[in-house]
Amino acid sequence: MKKQQQERTPRYRFWRNVGIITVSGLIGGVIGFLTEMFGYEKPLEIQSFFSKEVLLLGSAVLFLVAFILTITLLMCARKVHQKMLQIEDDDEAYHYDIQKKKLYGLATIFKGIMILPYFLFVIFYSQLVDLDRPGAGDMAFIFGDFTMLYLFLVLIALFFLSDIFFRKTFHLIYGKPIPRNANAKEVREFMMSMMDEAEKQISYEENYEIIIKLSNYILPISLIAIFLVGIAFHTDILLALVVVSLIYLYILVSQYKITKRYYKE
Structure with missing residues (x-):
């Protein structure tokens, strides 16, 4: 059991907040002083430190990492489910049931993470196209100027494949399909109906x-x-x-x- 947190007195909380505000003010003062002494005379564009091509490829790499982890966890969950069906002992079967649901839950997390680099890739690619610079930079030797376009199409295909595999695994594990074309409220009500x-x-x-x-x-x-x-x-x-x-x-x-x-x- 976790050790119960000690009750803080109002006096302690007051001086704690005073200390936090004081330290924050000192840090802000130091930053302001250093900025005034050594700051930039011109506005600094943070995006100038990164090229669109680097951000695009970085988003693609993050997407592929999340995609591989998601598929791996889903495959492990399916294997555990198959083992559970072959076991007659209820206690051992319960252990595998918890394990497969845990794996599927982790896969759900990584699938959600996968959406972020996917949208970042779409955004950065759209910006490059809008700037008439859809080239691939140092990667142009692969498919020429169409490298980024092909990579864009591959990521879209992988995204939809992961969603299909995710839904089929859910159907296999829980015995019910996830509702298609459902809005957020309907999905929430469905998922809550599956919980104890x-x-x-x-x-x-x-x-x-x-x-x-x-x-x-x-x-x-x-x-x-x-x-x-x-x-x-x-x-x-x-x-x-x-x-x-x-x-x-x-x-x-x-x-x-x-x-x-x-x-x-």
Whole structure:
């Protein structure tokens, strides 16, 4: 069992917050002083440090890594499922059942991660095409100027193949197919119908903790970090501030729905 966290007194929390604010102010002052002394006279474009081709290839590599991990985990889950069907002992079969669901859950995580480099690749490729620079740089020796186009098509094919294999594995393990052409609400209701009460409780607790960390730590710290980067490098931070602020506001406004449902008359 985890050791229970010691209750903090109001006095301790007050001086802890004062200490955090003081240290943050000192760090901000030092950054501002150094920026004033050694800062850039011209606005610094962070994108100038990276070429679009490098970002494009980096996104492709990350996608392939996530794709390989996803497929590997799904194949392992299918093998464990086949072993479970051959076992007659209930306790041992339960052990394999937990193991296959764990593997499938990990595959779900990596499949979600795979979406990020996939969209980054699409975005960077679209920017290159928009700039009339769809070339492959140092990789042009493979398929010439069409290397990036072929890579783009391959990643799209792999993305859809992984989704098909993901759905078939779910059907094999749980005995039910994932609804096709369903919206987010319908998928959520379907997935919750597959959970028992213990799984639902764990999901509720973990999701609530994620919301608390996002609204109290990650997003406020992100806003401060963006602000400091804008000061240090004299770069345009408006778009980054708008995106983070909208996410922050969405989380806060969504609490209205929770309050309305809980205190419903």
